[in-house]
Amino acid sequence: MHHPDCTWFNWRTAPLAGLLTCALTLALCSCTPQGNSALVGKWQEKGDSSVTEFRADGTFNLGGGSGKLTGKYSWVDREHIKLKFDGAVGQIVGVSTWKAVITGDALDLTDPDGQSSHYQRQK
Numbered sequence: 428m429h430h431p432d433c434t435w436f437n438w439r440t441a442p443l444a445g446l447l448t449c450a451l452t453l454a455l456c457s458c459t460p461q462g463n464s465a466l467v468g469k470w471q472e473k474g475d476s477s478v479t480e481f482r483a484d485g486t487f488n489l490g491g492g493s494g495k496l497t498g499k500y501s502w503v504d505r506e507h508i509k510l511k512f513d514g515a516v517g518q519i520v521g522v523s524t525w526k527a528v529i530t531g532d533a534l535d536l537t538d539p540d541g542q543s544s545h546y547q548r549q550k
Contacts (some may be wrong), residue, residue: 462506462508463505464483466481468549475490477492478491486500497512533548
């Protein structure tokens with residue numbers, strides 16, 4: 428029997444709509460914040476000869492030579508990365524969140540104190 432107040436509801440498509448809603452909910456819940464995969468690669472800071480590298484496995488090298496810092500990174504959101512430094516620096520600094528903005532072949536990194544560094548992608 429058809430109820431006049433239920434003209435918007437279609438009993439034949441209701442199960443499909445329910446399944447789609449569940450699938451969408453699961454997909455959204457299982458997502459972790461993804462950043463910009465363009466971060467992966469080698470970057471040279473403007474005015475500096477050292478190269479910084481972010482790898483697809485979540486590790487990084489900042490700078491070069493004796494001042495090279497290593498560790499692991501993960502995305503917090505689309506514009507922020509969390510850096511966990513290795514060694515003595517890691518014991519002092521621990522984990523810090525940096526802003527990472529990529530525009531084409533340019534990377535701007537801003538540390539927690541607001542100091543910005545500008546990098547160019549190395550090809």
